[in-house]
Amino acid sequence: HGLQPDAVTESICGYCATGCSLRVHLRAGEAVNLSADTNYPVNLGMACPKGWEALAPLRAADRATTPLLRGPDGELHSVSWDEALRTMVERFRGITERDSAEALAWLSTGQIPCEEMAFLGALAKFGMGMVHGDGNTRQCMATAATAYKQAFGFDAPPYTYADFEESDVLVLVGSNLCIAHPILWQRIMRNRRQPEIIVLDPRCTETAMAATRHLPLRPKSDLALLYGVARLLIENGWLDTGFIEKHTNGFEDFKAFLLAGPYALSEVNAASGLDEASILSLARSIGSGKRVSLWWTMGVNQSYEGTRTAQALINLALMTGNIGKPGTGPNSITGQCNAMGSRLFSNSTNLLGGHRFDREEDRAKISALLGIPESSIPTRDSWAYDRILEGAERGEIKGLWIVATNTAHSWCDQQRLRRVREGLDFLVVQDMYADTETARLADLVLPAAGWGEKDGTFINSERRIGRIRKVSRAPGQALADFHIFQLVAHYWGCGEPFSNWDSPETVFRMLTAVSRGQPCDISGISGYAMIESNGGIQWPLRESETGFSTERRLFADGKFFHPDGRARFLFDAPQAMPEPPDGDYPFILLTGRGTSSQWHTQTRTSKSPVLRKLYPENPYIEVHPSDADRLGLRAGESVIVESRRGQMSAAVHVTTTVPGGSVFVPMHYPAVNRLTLSSFDPHSRQPSYKACAVHLSRIRNA
Numbered sequence: 293h294g295l296q297p298d299a300v301t302e303s304i305c306g307y308c309a310t311g312c313s314l315r316v317h318l319r320a321g322e323a324v325n326l327s328a329d330t331n332y333p334v335n336l337g338m339a340c341p342k343g344w345e346a347l348a349p350l351r352a353a354d355r356a357t358t359p360l361l362r363g364p365d366g367e368l369h370s371v372s373w374d375e376a377l378r379t380m381v382e383r384f385r386g387i388t389e390r391d392s393a394e395a396l397a398w399l400s401t402g403q404i405p406c407e408e409m410a411f412l413g414a415l416a417k418f419g420m421g422m423v424h425g426d427g428n429t430r431q432c433m434a435t436a437a438t439a440y441k442q443a444f445g446f447d448a449p450p451y452t453y454a455d456f457e458e459s460d461v462l463v464l465v466g467s468n469l470c471i472a473h474p475i476l477w478q479r480i481m482r483n484r485r486q487p488e489i490i491v492l493d494p495r496c497t498e499t500a501m502a503a504t505r506h507l508p509l510r511p512k513s514d515l516a517l518l519y520g521v522a523r524l525l526i527e528n529g530w531l532d533t534g535f536i537e538k539h540t541n542g543f544e545d546f547k548a549f550l551l552a553g554p555y556a557l558s559e560v561n562a563a564s565g566l567d568e569a570s571i572l573s574l575a576r577s578i579g580s581g582k583r584v585s586l587w588w589t590m591g592v593n594q595s596y597e598g599t600r601t602a603q604a605l606i607n608l609a610l611m612t613g614n615i616g617k618p619g620t621g622p623n624s625i626t627g628q629c630n631a632m633g634s635r636l637f638s639n640s641t642n643l644l645g646g647h648r649f650d651r652e653e654d655r656a657k658i659s660a661l662l663g664i665p666e667s668s669i670p671t672r673d674s675w676a677y678d679r680i681l682e683g684a685e686r687g688e689i690k691g692l693w694i695v696a697t698n699t700a701h702s703w704c705d706q707q708r709l710r711r712v713r714e715g716l717d718f719l720v721v722q723d724m725y726a727d728t729e730t731a732r733l734a735d736l737v738l739p740a741a742g743w744g745e746k747d748g749t750f751i752n753s754e755r756r757i758g759r760i761r762k763v764s765r766a767p768g769q770a771l772a773d774f775h776i777f778q779l780v781a782h783y784w785g786c787g788e789p790f791s792n793w794d795s796p797e798t799v800f801r802m803l804t805a806v807s808r809g810q811p812c813d814i815s816g817i818s819g820y821a822m823i824e825s826n827g828g829i830q831w832p833l834r835e836s837e838t839g840f841s842t843e844r845r846l847f848a849d850g851k852f853f854h855p856d857g858r859a860r861f862l863f864d865a866p867q868a869m870p871e872p873p874d875g876d877y878p879f880i881l882l883t884g885r886g887t888s889s890q891w892h893t894q895t896r897t898s899k900s901p902v903l904r905k906l907y908p909e910n911p912y913i914e915v916h917p918s919d920a921d922r923l924g925l926r927a928g929e930s931v932i933v934e935s936r937r938g939q940m941s942a943a944v945h946v947t948t949t950v951p952g953g954s955v956f957v958p959m960h961y962p963a964v965n966r967l968t969l970s971s972f973d974p975h976s977r978q979p980s981y982k983a984c985a986v987h988l989s990r991i992r993n994a
């Protein structure tokens with residue numbers, strides 16, 4: 293009877309950006325169980341293992357339950373909230389007075405709701421005077437956001453999930469949808485148009501195996517291949533010239549670039565390793581006049597040339613008019629549950645609501661709407677994540693506030709983090725757990741409530757704003773991040789401008805006002821009740837709009853967000869891999885998601901015994917049989933995997949899922965980022981996690 297629910301409510305899942313709705317079963321207001329929501333337009337009654345186990349991380353025995361301050365003995369000790377906040381303010385104020393507020397920064401997350409990320413960004417910049425802050429969306433979505441912004445004039449994924457079911461041809465690039473977004477793969481399985489599913493991926497992933505066709509291109513040859521396909525579209529006249537002429541700029545320049553460059557079929561065959569017939573067939577499928585959708589995730593985004601690669605996909609959609617119509621689109625699938633919220637409302641590299649810090653009229657608008665002095669709004673963008681860490685390495689950033697992200701596990705080239713830590717005078721980590729790799733480095737740990745213990749909204753990959761709800765009390769003295777930000781504002785002495793930021797819904801209403809007139813205008817959403825009664829609402833929804841449908845896509849009218857209303861063709865010649873394999877480090881290391889049962893750094897999902905059973909506890913490395921034979925490696929034996937930056941040990945998994953000459957280690961194991969490279973896309977500053985050179989050696993007497 294203890295588990296017999298007396299009420300049920302709905303909340304959006306707090307892991308990936310699919311944005312499934314979960315029905316949470318309550319007893320006396322506390323969650324006792326959950327099931328997948330059968331009525332929500334996203335997941336239609338489905339959930340992946342992480343969603344089904346979403347309550348387990350809340351009940352973990354090792355939750356952070358009191359603030360912890362590092363004492364003179366070098367250990368973290370329990371202190372009161374009062375002492376914790378007084379110390380944080382004293383140490384951060386000391387840095388501000390000695391250096392400047394620019395020596396403070398924050399790193400945040402796509403895991404907290406819009407209202408909390410807006411509060412953090414507003415408090416840090418408008419209240420505490422910081423200039424620099426960024427989120428872990430830099431590690432997943434920055435490339436897609438930048439690609440869209442440059443091509444369309446705003447960060448605007450154009451699609452709706454119904455497009456999975458309405459396409460004739462789906463091209464998945466660097467996306468292992470079957471395990472990364474399993475519910476979205478199920479949406480493809482519901483497609484009744486007998487679609488052709490084409491997967492471009494160096495690995496023979498679960499998705500590649502399930503596809504109509506798998507094109508196993510060489511690692512990092514995607515940009516050359518996509519340019520080759522674009523050239524074939526031109527050479528064969530497989531173009532929507534009416535769309536190009538009416539709605540785009542730059543096509544003639546792109547055409548000249550393709551015809552002058554090394555993108556003939558034979559050259560692209562040499563670059564990608566794919567046979568000419570397969571490349572031609574891919575181009576024919578895209579240019580066939582059917583409904584074509586092009587989908588990408590981290591295989592594209594986490595690359596030193598990710599922005600141009602994403603734009604090469606956007607170019608293919610523009611050339612063939614595959615945008616704004618059912619079953620079409622150049623479609624980035626987001627990673628985290630609220631990455632889109634972060635992109636719009638984190639106040640880090642964009643002023644709230646997709647505005648610009650360097651535009652006076654935008655600053656005046658935000659100042660007037662929020663009652664914040666215009667002089668407190670910075671006139672320039674924040675540094676991106678990598679620049680903030682570099683700033684700490686150089687001693688320019690002295691105080692860092694990390695909220696709900698595990699930098700010490702997830703950031704590339706981990707050995708540099710030691711120098712980052714040494715450069716910091718004071719590190720505050722705000723998290724659900726005090727045992728993350730990052731929290732262990734902190735001077736001060738602030739215990740935070742997690743998903744399920746607070747209210748707010750998330751925005752999913754298809755721009756759908758959904759509600760999350762408090763269904764459980766946070767343990768001990770842990771507080772909702774929203775409440776922590778209120779307290780910090782008070783202790784900092786800047787509480788006055790935030791005195792009306794008194795509840796998540798009040799802040800949500802402010803955000804709807806801030807968005808008015810922007811492409812992401814949601815001024816037509818009156819409050820949480822409207823979101824709940826409509827199965828979530830996709831942006832935009834302007835105040836003037838009365839009726840709207842559950843599934844809406846952008847650009848149906850062919851009007852883009854640049855001032856001239858036209859989309860842009862953007863391109864650059866492919867660059868050499870920053871660290872190609874050589875005699876010393878002969879393998880290309882690929883990294884990525886290893887399972888649908890673990891989330892990123894396993895911070896929460898490892899707390900579930902059910903999910904732990906679904907995934908090996910110790911790191912493993914996928915090695916092709918021919919390479920295993922050559923090196924004399926047996927399945928299951930441990931090897932040392934070494935790059936120029938560090939090493940880790942891993943058990944050998946001999947498999948044909950990786951091509952010869954490449955190896956794969958899942959990102960869920962912290963040691964993998966001892967190996968990865970500090971290399972970034974120049975436009976998005978996103979790390980290039982997908983390719984660096986490594987060496988394998990047997991452990992003697994193993």
Ligand code: SF4
Pocket residue numbers: 305306307308309310311312335338339340341342343344473474475
């Ligand atoms: Fe759905 Fe993603 Fe949550 Fe799984 S993790 S239930 S796919 S939102």
